[in-house]
Amino acid sequence: xxxxxxxxxxxxKRTSKxxxxxxxGVFLSGLSVLTARYLNEIIAFALAQDEGIHIxxxxxxxLDSYLQFFNNFQxxxxxxxxxxxxxxxxxxxxxxxxxxxxxxxxxRSNYLFSKLIMGLLLVITTLLISSLVFAFYTRVVFETxxxxxxxxxxxxxxxxxxxxxxxxxxxxVIFRRNTLPMVISVFxxxxxxxxxAITWRFFKYLPSQLLVMPIEIVQDKHDLxxxxxxxxxxxxxxVIFVLLSLKIFxxxxxx
Numbered sequence: 001x002x003x004x005x006x007x008x009x010x011x012x013k014r015t016s017k018x019x020x021x022x023x024x025g026v027f028l029s030g031l032s033v034l035t036a037r038y039l040n041e042i043i044a045f046a047l048a049q050d051e052g053i054h055i056x057x058x059x060x061x062x063l064d065s066y067l068q069f070f071n072n073f074q075x076x077x078x079x080x081x082x083x084x085x086x087x088x089x090x091x092x093x094x095x096x097x098x099x100x101x102x103x104x105x106x107x108r109s110n111y112l113f114s115k116l117i118m119g120l121l122l123v124i125t126t127l128l129i130s131s132l133v134f135a136f137y138t139r140v141v142f143e144t145x146x147x148x149x150x151x152x153x154x155x156x157x158x159x160x161x162x163x164x165x166x167x168x169x170x171x172x173v174i175f176r177r178n179t180l181p182m183v184i185s186v187f188x189x190x191x192x193x194x195x196x197a198i199t200w201r202f203f204k205y206l207p208s209q210l211l212v213m214p215i216e217i218v219q220d221k222h223d224l225x226x227x228x229x230x231x232x233x234x235x236x237x238x239v240i241f242v243l244l245s246l247k248i249f250x251x252x253x254x255x
Contacts, residue, residue, distance in 0.1 A: 004114035025130030036064035066218035153214035160210035166241035
């Protein structure tokens with residue numbers, strides 16, 4: 001396992017994926033704060049210049065900064081994660097290297113776990129770095145920042161990341177090429193985004209709700225019990241995805 005983790009780490013270093021996600025995350029963090037702070041003023045200025053309309057928009061608050069952060073990271077950042085991680089999970093299969101790799105004394109379960117662990121470490125580490133940058137700029141610009149509220153919202157988003165990365169791993173185990181896992185993963189993401197608007201009965205406990213819960217948390221509209229139950233269900237489904245991946249990969253013909 002240690003050798004496989006080193007192998008995956010060298011892959012990340014060689015392909016600069018760590019730098020790509022870190023730069024993107026830091027950029028989106030700064031953009032979230034600046035957009036929240038100055039967007040209203042820019043809109044008011046543009047309307048006054050082009051249409052001659054003078055309106056008074058409400059002043060920006062720290063809540064706007066939180067909302068911008070999670071909107072940007074759930075859309076731009078996460079879609080980039082899908083494209084990068086699909087290629088990472090499926091790199092040996094798509095290039096036909098798996099037969100050569102498993103001619104060595106390597107356990108298939110260790111191979112999958114090394115992929116999942118390094119994928120999660122990449123995303124969560126870059127997300128935490130981005131969050132620290134966001135917290136700093138928010139504190140400077142708005143002179144306030146709630147560590148507890150933001151941390152809880154961030155943890156919920158991380159649970160969604162764990163859930164989705166295990167699903168992506170399963171898709172990469174089933175399909176050899178990158179195209180189908182990528183198409184399915186992107187399609188499901190938009191389906192879950194749509195389902196997130198449905199809170200009727202059991203729908204409020206589906207993993208799709210993890211997309212709206214961070215926003216509800218920063219708006220102080222969340223129910224902690226529902227958050228915990230939904231997170232628990234998402235993590236349980238993640239375990240099922242991992243077990244299915246191991247089972248399928250263990251019997252899969254590698255040619």
